[in-house]
Amino acid sequence: MSKRTRTLFSLVMAAGLVVGAGTAARAGTPPRDTGAVYLAAELSGANEVPAAAKRGRGVAVLRVQGDQVSYAIQWTGVTAPTAGHVHLGAKGVNGAVEVPFFGAGIPSGVTAVLGHVTVPDKALLTSLRTDPAGHYANLHTAEFPSGALRGQFRRLEHPVDLAKVLRVGSIAAQGGGDQELAGGDPDGGATAQFDAEGGAVRYSLTWSGVGQPTKGHIHKGGPGVDGGVVVDLFAAPNGLPGSITGLAGSVTGVPEAIAHGIENSPEQYYVNLHNAEFPGGAVRGQLYDVDEADSDLPGF
Numbered sequence: 001m002s003k004r005t006r007t008l009f010s011l012v013m014a015a016g017l018v019v020g021a022g023t024a025a026r027a028g029t030p031p032r033d034t035g036a037v038y039l040a041a042e043l044s045g046a047n048e049v050p051a052a053a054k055r056g057r058g059v060a061v062l063r064v065q066g067d068q069v070s071y072a073i074q075w076t077g078v079t080a081p082t083a084g085h086v087h088l089g090a091k092g093v094n095g096a097v098e099v100p101f102f103g104a105g106i107p108s109g110v111t112a113v114l115g116h117v118t119v120p121d122k123a124l125l126t127s128l129r130t131d132p133a134g135h136y137a138n139l140h141t142a143e144f145p146s147g148a149l150r151g152q153f154r155r156l157e158h159p160v161d162l163a164k165v166l167r168v169g170s171i172a173a174q175g176g177g178d179q180e181l182a183g184g185d186p187d188g189g190a191t192a193q194f195d196a197e198g199g200a201v202r203y204s205l206t207w208s209g210v211g212q213p214t215k216g217h218i219h220k221g222g223p224g225v226d227g228g229v230v231v232d233l234f235a236a237p238n239g240l241p242g243s244i245t246g247l248a249g250s251v252t253g254v255p256e257a258i259a260h261g262i263e264n265s266p267e268q269y270y271v272n273l274h275n276a277e278f279p280g281g282a283v284r285g286q287l288y289d290v291d292e293a294d295s296d297l298p299g300f
Contacts, residue, residue: 041151072162074112102241114246166204169195175285206246212239
């Protein structure tokens, strides 16, 4: 298990993603509202019935508020999931899908997703709040179509910031359609974070006000300059699943000169999200070092 995933397990299981009482709320931090219930599940292949991915681990965190179920899920040791759900069933018992998060494949290299769905079934929502252990999170993969990683939910005693599942690195970008030179989505916004080291780039992306992304890249180019793609972050030709509003992952095999440039001269690079409506670019954001700017990124 990676150091990042191990850290996330310990944070979530100890409610370490809690929004601390008495601290100023940062942008993107959920309010301490009593109407929301927070649940968490530690996922592993050993929890599947029968057991599945031996080295797979993950974590799922839910916020249940009204008819909205927001989710943050991270995994390691398995290929990118083909589906993610909440199922009915106590420990050791398989059950039917109750809440489908996504049913289309996640791009290779992605290791975490953020999103939300509407659940009109009030009885189901009540059951999730009052009997979380009677429900489990399940991630499915091509290798394990019946279930690769599973974990029973338990209730957390404090609000948590689901977006922390995605956060990486000290390089950031704040994107918008108005930064696209050819004109992007005027309603679109995005945030991004990066960490570049050696031949690898870790990334996290969130977006709002745009159609589901089909591609994400890092380009070489300063402010007001279009440039070529230097890092392919992800590709989803048919668009990412509709409920997803953010993702995180990593890209390996990046030329060291490119990774070094991103790390040391981020202002010479920009991130670009494309979709079907704006294939040339829906939202764009120039990279910058958060050590030299405001470290609080706006959330959506």
